[in-house]
Amino acid sequence: MAIEFRLNGETVTLDVEPDMPLLWAIREKAGLTGTKFGCGIALCGACTVHLDGTPVRSCSLPVETVAGSDVTTIEGGSGTAFAAIQTAWRELDVVQCGYCQSGQIMSAAALLTENPEPSDADIDDAMSGNLCRCATYHRIRKAIHRASDLMKETADA
Known part of the structure; x- marks a missing residue:
């Protein structure tokens, strides 16, 4: 079909x-x-x-x-959220094995598109269905906050 x-x-x-x-x-x-x-x-x-x-x-x-x-x-993936996420992921060396990262990035981009200034609770809620065998959750959360900051900097420029 x-x-x-x-x-x-x-x-x-x-x-x-x-x-x-x-x-x-x-x-x-x-x-x-x-x-x-x-x-x-x-x-x-x-x-x-x-x-x-x-x-x-x-x-x-x-x-x-x-x-x-x-x-x-x-x-x-494109746009401000994706660009900020890619930069933040590299800056903070989020990836360990990398297998889950495309899913993590897709979920993070959707979150930042909907909520450009998420709290820790917002991030935890949006990312709760994304598992990381390497347990880089703290780096993922930190990178989402950094991506949010980068989006603000871009908007202010």
Whole structure:
């Protein structure tokens, strides 16, 4: 079955089974491997993408449900929040093994887009579904605060 949607700003038509998880359609059919497979049951967050601007777990989302929608993967992330997050992640050396980071970044970008000055509680709530085997949670939280500061600096410039 042909499923049409916008992937990172480009209209794509993928010939896939309608119940194929979006994750596998993105990775295997569209060739974008930045979105990772973690648990397969939408609990770890490694597969997080944005669906019409909202973070979702792509491993358990049938591709047919995104027909006509906008899907953004880590490869397509752009804008002020993404730029600030990338800078903060590098400055604070957030990544250890890196496997979970695309999902972490996608969730953080959604948070900062919605709430550019989050509290620790806001960050903990928004990031609670993203697991990190290396336990870099304190660096992730610090980097989200730093990204918020960078966004303010950019806006003030």
